[in-house]
Amino acid sequence: MKRTALVTGGNRGIGREVCRQLLRRGLRVVLASRRLSDGEEVARELCGDGAADVVVVPLDVSDAASIGACTEELTRRDVQVDVLVNNAAICPEGGVLDLDHETAERALRTNLGGPFWLIRAFVPGMVRRGYGRVVNVSSEWGSFGGGLGGPCGYSLTKAALNALTVKLAQEVSGDIKVNAACPGWVRTRMGGAGALRGVEQGAETIVWLATLASDGASGGFFRDKQPISW
Numbered sequence: 362m363k364r365t366a367l368v369t370g371g372n373r374g375i376g377r378e379v380c381r382q383l384l385r386r387g388l389r390v391v392l393a394s395r396r397l398s399d400g401e402e403v404a405r406e407l408c409g410d411g412a413a414d415v416v417v418v419p420l421d422v423s424d425a426a427s428i429g430a431c432t433e434e435l436t437r438r439d440v441q442v443d444v445l446v447n448n449a450a451i452c453p454e455g456g457v458l459d460l461d462h463e464t465a466e467r468a469l470r471t472n473l474g475g476p477f478w479l480i481r482a483f484v485p486g487m488v489r490r491g492y493g494r495v496v497n498v499s500s501e502w503g504s505f506g507g508g509l510g511g512p513c514g515y516s517l518t519k520a521a522l523n524a525l526t527v528k529l530a531q532e533v534s535g536d537i538k539v540n541a542a543c544p545g546w547v548r549t550r551m552g553g554a555g556a557l558r559g560v561e562q563g564a565e566t567i568v569w570l571a572t573l574a575s576d577g578a579s580g581g582f583f584r585d586k587q588p589i590s591w
């Protein structure tokens with residue numbers, strides 16, 4: 362049975378590569394992009410990888426109205442989401458004592474609020490149908506064990522995303538798998554040109570978690586397909 366995966370921030374960086382790899386594995390992809398035109402352009406580029414199986418939707422994960430409109434559009438188009446990849450994120454500069462209010466709010470809405478409300482929108486359907494995969498794209502900078510590095514707005518929200526991963530995994534059972542992934546340091550607009558990994562490697566563990574078998578892990582945090590500490 363063909364599964365459908367929704368990938369936030371699917372228009373560039375790691376998200377774009379996750380879309381490409383999922384298509385290669387035969388999934389249908391809902392490529393969610395803040396700007397519809399960016400998503401449509403990427404869908405055309407992915408043509409050779411099966412663009413017939415790409416549905417592009419506009420989605421600003423920081424905006425509750427946009428999440429509502431996206432879920433309504435998918436319902437109208439009769440698209441059920443089996444796999445949710447919460448990939449979109451921002452990494453604003455600033456520390457606990459100097460991060461401005463607007464930026465702090467935006468980081469919370471994007472990196473935590475987006476995944477939270479998208480989980481609320483799509484996981485109930487997964488539970489009803491008895492199958493689901495949720496992958497929260499996190500970072501070692503959100504890990505206590507990894508030292509909570511990086512700017513405060515990023516580190517705090519990724520740590521909270523890790524907590525959200527654990528809480529959701531506690532609430533679901535059966536063939537619903539909920540995990541967090543750290544892609545490593547990847548050459549993207551966020552990671553910068555000096556990063557050690559290409560997007561292919563960065564996407565690998567995310568795609569593995571998105572397509573886990575029924576006996577796969579749930580409630581874990583992984584990099585390079587290996588558990589890492591919270």
Ligand SMILES: NC(=O)c1ccc[n+]([C@@H]2O[C@H](COP(=O)([O-])OP(=O)(O)OC[C@H]3O[C@@H](n4cnc5c(N)ncnc54)[C@H](OP(=O)(O)O)[C@@H]3O)[C@@H](O)[C@H]2O)c1
Nearest residue numbers: 370374375395421422448449450500546547549550551552
């Ligand atoms: N690169 C690394 O080294 C690294 C390391 C650890 C974790 N990660 C994680 O990996 C994921 C992908 O990062 P990346 O390196 O691919 O970053 P990126 O190149 O900066 O891409 C970020 C993506 O998120 C989207 N986005 C940001 N705010 C959004 C919003 N409000 N609504 C919808 N989309 C939004 C961007 O869309 P626009 O084009 O519209 O801005 C873009 O598609 C993130 O969760 C990041 O925290 C990355």
